[in-house]
Amino acid sequence: MVKTERTRNRVDSDLNISDEATSELLRQLVAHLRENRTQLRQEWARRITESKLLTAMSQDEIFAEATTIYDSYVDALQSGTFEALQTYARDLSERIIPRGVETHEVIGIVLLLRDVLARSLFAKYQHDFGLLNRILDAYEPAANRIANTVAVSFVQERERTIRQQQEAIRELSTPVLQVRDRLLILPIIGVIDPQRARQLTEQLLRGIRTNRAKLVVIDITGVAAMDSNVANHLVQTVEASRLLGASIIVTGLSPEIAQTLVTIGVDLSKMNTVGDLQGGIEEAERQLGLKVIPVSESSIEQIGT
Amino acid sequence: MEVPILKQGYYLIATIQAALTDEDLLKLHYALVEQVGKHRSKGVIIDVTALDIMDSFATRTIRSLAHMIKLRGADTVICGIQPEIAFTMVQLGLTLEGISTALDLEEGLVLLNKNNTKKRKP
Numbered sequence: 001m002v003k004t005e006r007t008r009n010r011v012d013s014d015l016n017i018s019d020e021a022t023s024e025l026l027r028q029l030v031a032h033l034r035e036n037r038t039q040l041r042q043e044w045a046r047r048i049t050e051s052k053l054l055t056a057m058s059q060d061e062i063f064a065e066a067t068t069i070y071d072s073y074v075d076a077l078q079s080g081t082f083e084a085l086q087t088y089a090r091d092l093s094e095r096i097i098p099r100g101v102e103t104h105e106v107i108g109i110v111l112l113l114r115d116v117l118a119r120s121l122f123a124k125y126q127h128d129f130g131l132l133n134r135i136l137d138a139y140e141p142a143a144n145r146i147a148n149t150v151a152v153s154f155v156q157e158r159e160r161t162i163r164q165q166q167e168a169i170r171e172l173s174t175p176v177l178q179v180r181d182r183l184l185i186l187p188i189i190g191v192i193d194p195q196r197a198r199q200l201t202e203q204l205l206r207g208i209r210t211n212r213a214k215l216v217v218i219d220i221t222g223v224a225a226m227d228s229n230v231a232n233h234l235v236q237t238v239e240a241s242r243l244l245g246a247s248i249i250v251t252g253l254s255p256e257i258a259q260t261l262v263t264i265g266v267d268l269s270k271m272n273t274v275g276d277l278q279g280g281i282e283e284a285e286r287q288l289g290l291k292v293i294p295v296s297e298s299s300i301e302q303i304g305t
Numbered sequence: 306m307e308v309p310i311l312k313q314g315y316y317l318i319a320t321i322q323a324a325l326t327d328e329d330l331l332k333l334h335y336a337l338v339e340q341v342g343k344h345r346s347k348g349v350i351i352d353v354t355a356l357d358i359m360d361s362f363a364t365r366t367i368r369s370l371a372h373m374i375k376l377r378g379a380d381t382v383i384c385g386i387q388p389e390i391a392f393t394m395v396q397l398g399l400t401l402e403g404i405s406t407a408l409d410l411e412e413g414l415v416l417l418n419k420n421n422t423k424k425r426k427p
Contacts, residue, residue, distance in 0.1 A: 205388030212408055236395045243391040243400070245384065245407035245416075 025138040030078045032124060033117060041070050044116045051112065053105045057096070065092065066109075073113060077142050082149045089150045093157035106154045107147070114143045174200045176207035182214040183284050185277070189222030197233040204237060208246045215287060216241060217280040221252030231266040238271055247287070248272065251280035308333045310340055315347040316417055317379075318410070322355050330366045337370060341377045348417035349374050352410055354385030364399040371404045380405065380420055384413035
């Protein structure tokens, strides 16, 4: 992060110390863009729709965003600094990524704006080829840097979102929950890959130790498929838990998984299995010597009063 | 390093306090089998909380020890296996089959008491 800051500052200062002529041309350019703001902005929005970009957003939204981007764009051209634009791009990404806007669309619209503005410059300076050349010399590097900044901000934001979600999934993936004194449940949902299986076992064994559990119900209702590696890992987990003095009840084996396990010949003799989670917990309570007794209606009324 | 063997009522408690050499393990082996007869013990608890490795030799010795103690008329409970060690042991195929295990000393005593009362009842 620090490194990118530094690089940007250096480039900025390069831009700032560029010769007087260029900055004069840029000033001219900015004045031109300010003058034709409405018309160029409309042209841009029209071309966005034409190219079928940002289809996830409505016409009005596109126009509103286009206005803000246009102004930031011109500001960036004028000042030669990109912080404001970068912040805006990141903010925009945060808003539109969840709506399914793709990277190519964002880069596409910025490039479109660059082209629209370049065209307007061609139109304005067509009578003086030399001046047009100089204007473009000033305009192009700055415009490219803007496109670059926006694209990078978007991708960074996207990566940040992905990282956050991965983190969240990792944390959510293996909750070890205590439901009764000395009884834990471990609901497993989704695909189990070797890495997750290892993490799962580690957390379960640690959970057994910290909660001093005697029984663990592992519920695999949410597991769609299981291969021999994962099945063996499950058996090993059961064995390891036994070494810690806890027994394991596996519940919620789907017909498919049951069939796979039998077909691939996993030794399930040591596994205690019960149909569903409710049955598993009832069995566990029985083994712990607990019993759930319904409270009679009269005593419910007593509690109520 | 020698392993102290404590007598607690009907039970013997052997707490392993540091990594043992194979020789020490064998000594413990003989001493325990000997003392079960001497004290007419009903159960033996081997506490391995302090061990951070259980190799194949240790596991095999403990297993044969448990079977011998069984033949001498007492139960054996291994307690205090660390989570990481438990999983490593299972991966190496050292599963201590047919031997009772418990989380810690307290659980071990509870387990022995339960087994004994069960035996006496009928």
